[in-house]
Amino acid sequence: MLSRVAERVYWMGRYLERAESMARLVSAHSNEVMDLPVSMRGGWESLADITGARDAFAGHYKNYDERNVVKFLLADTFNPGSVLTSVRAARENVRTTRELLPTEAWEDMNRLYLYVRDHVQRSLARRHRFEFLHTVVFRCQQISGALAGTMSHDSAYDFVRLGQSLERADMTTRIVDSAVAVLMPREDIPEEYANVLWVHVLKSLSAYQMYRQHVHPRVVSHDVVRFLLQDTPFPRSVDHNITVAEACIQALPRNEATLRRVGRLQRRINEAEPRDMSMDDLHAYIDVLQAGIGEIHEQLTSTWFHLDPDTVPVDA
Secondary structure: OOHHHHHHHHHHHHHHHHHHHHHHHHHHHHHHHHHOOHHHOOOOHHHHHHOOOHHHHHOOOOOOOHHHHHHHHHOOOOOOOOHHHHHHHHHHHHHOOOOOOOHHHHHHHHHHHHHHHHHOOHHHOHHHHHHHHHHHHHHHHHHHHHHHHHOOOOHHHHHHHHHHHHHHHHHHHHHHHHHHHHHOOOOOOOHHHHHHHHHHHHHHOOOHHHHHHHOOOOOOHHHHHHHHHHOOOOOOOHHHHHHHHHHHHHOOOOOHHHHHHHHHHHHHHHHOOHHHOOHHHHHHHHHHHHHHHHHHHHHHHHHHOOOOOOOOOOOO
């Protein structure tokens, strides 16, 4: 496979997952605002921090209010991580690799793009937001299902899965960190409110039912953290997605250096005991995991992708 094609399908996977994850994040925070007392809520400013886009936001807005942040994360084309930008970039990478992908995937991607383009402005109002976000998540999952069920599981599919798994692992760490950011400065938060916050974290990752089934009916912070970071069977946990990435990389040539980075990150994931961590410790631990995910991306980029200016895909 040509390196430019591999890079494009990798970025298609990342952008598709990024759009879904951003929709989940905004939905979770919008619910949190309605369900928690004012003193417990994470500010809308925290979402710009979680996504690593504070500078881009500050360059266009003065106030971190709900409308500005939601518009930035869902609709603004100058934000490379917004839902609209991510879906548009995913669509462009599908368009330029259509010969490798099932026709259904292109058709579904086109429908997703048209839906987001035509409805994203309405989603800025809270009364329309949840329907929009639910539809984005559903249609992203529909495309992933079409790829899994109708695309040959060859090297092209491995690069799609690599993109999806690294993006999903990264966003799971960010969503966990969003709760940590609320709890870290405070030691006086009532346990029942802290647990409500962790319930929203679980629901944002469609993890609430599986957590209660496999861990405990009662939501406890350190158990939630362990489940979302270390539970290998759960498909949105960090460990699960790094394990998926490892399997994809093992099927590719010249994989030794990348596999070493994967192994290093897996050890970091599993060596920690969340029960023994303070919120400050947990924040630092998540930073380490995010750095490890970034190192894997950099290594696979240098190993398999040629960054020739004439062949760079649509990416941020």
